[in-house]
Amino acid sequence: MRISSPFAWRGDGFPPILDAEIPNHLERIRDLGIPSIxxxxxxxxxxxxxKLIWRWFDNANWAIGYRLPEWERVKRLHHNGIKHxxxxxxxxxxxxxxxxxxxVFANLRNWEGAIPFGTFYPEEGVLSYVKQAVEVYGFLGFKLHCEVSKLNLNDPELSDTFHYLEKKEIPILIHTGTAPLPGEFTGIQFFKPFIETYPKLHVIVAHMGAHEISAYASLLGEYPNLALDTTMVFVDFLATGNAGDVDSAVPLLETYQNQIYFGSDxxxxPYNLNHPISNLLALPISDTAKQKILYGNAKNRFFK
Ligand SMILES: [Zn+2]
Structure with missing residues (x-):
């Protein structure tokens, strides 16, 4: 059955939604010489x-591939070779x-292989609970979502927190791009002044900054602590851009192989975990770039 969605699928092929008994990318991963993803x-x-988030996706005709109890979701990640x-x-x-x-802190022990990430919001006390998350909980990163949270990265209420995380070298993964939907504070015009203000901050831009991949990528040379994640980019479900955008982003993976992380969402x-992994493995880039993107860059970042 073809899932109806406001976003286009590339070609006629529709990836299966159920995990194979033995995902066919596992052997390729072993051949690449990396222990896991x-x-x-x-x-x-x-x-x-x-469940509220899933209901939102249901209303957008965006199928949730892994609508499973949490323990089973963790099992699915491991099943697909994603150990962290x-x-x-x-x-x-x-x-x-x-x-x-x-x-997250209370439930972390139930999620074997989890790398603890927290979040924050412009509000009173933000710096103190971020410090607690880093210094007491041992969190290794934070996530911000400019679209859903209607969050302006340039909000002065967050500047102490950004300076603190910059000094601590703790990464922040930020959904700042306009894909799949633009928001009040998404886009390169908000991101550029932000990264100019905190040039040493370790930032990972979700979805490679889609729909403005080349604008975000053009900052990578100047900001060595800036990185992009591949989440939902090299897949046949075109929520992050049309097929042409995706194709022109491929060479960036080779050029900036030390600043790209694999992500799935x-x-x-609305597809199987095998799909983004095997698509990435099939791209015309070097094995070294694939090793770093699927494993090495994150390993160096979180398991020094
Ligand atoms: Zn996400």
Whole structure:
């Protein structure tokens, strides 16, 4: 059955939604000489919030491929050779971020291989709960979502927090791009002044900054601590741009191979986890670039 969606599928091929018993990318990963995949972009939310998010996707005709209980989702990641993955979530409003961080910390032991990420929001006390997440909880990164959170990266209420994370060299993964939907504060015109203000901040731009991939990529040379994640870019589901955008982004993976991370957006993807992995493996880039993107860059970042 073809899933109806506002976003186009490339060609006629439709990737299966169910995991194969033995995903065919596992052998390729072994041949590449990497022990596993590290996924920089996977979501963990308290069940009630996750269900609300799924309802939103349902209304957008965006099938959720892994609508499963949380323990089973963790099993699916391991089944696909993803032995380490982040715990991304974000606040939709004030007075929510700290409790999300507390929830991640409380549940972390149930998620074998999880790399703990927190979130924050422009509000009173933001620096103090971010410090707690880093210094007490041991979180290794943070996630911000400019579109859903209606968050302006240039908000002065966040400047102490950004300076703190810059000094601590803690990465922030930011959905700042206009894909799949633009927001009040998304796009390169908000991101550029932000990275100019905190030039040493370790920032990972989600979805390679789609729909403005080349504008974000043009900053990589000048900002060595800036990186992009491949989430939903090299897939046949064209939520991050048309086929031409995707094709022209391929050479960036070779040029900036030290500044690119593999991400999936699991579990909120309308296809099987095999799909983004095998598509990436099939791209005309070097094996070295593939090793770094799927594993090495994240390993160096989080498991020094
Ligand atoms: Zn995401």
């Amino acid at each position: 590290i996924d920089i972009h996977t979501h963990f939310f308290p069940e009630t919030i996750m 993955f982040t715990t991304l979530n974000y606040a939709h409003k004030k007075n929510m971020a700290k409790s999300l961080n507390d929830w 699991f579990p909120n993807i």
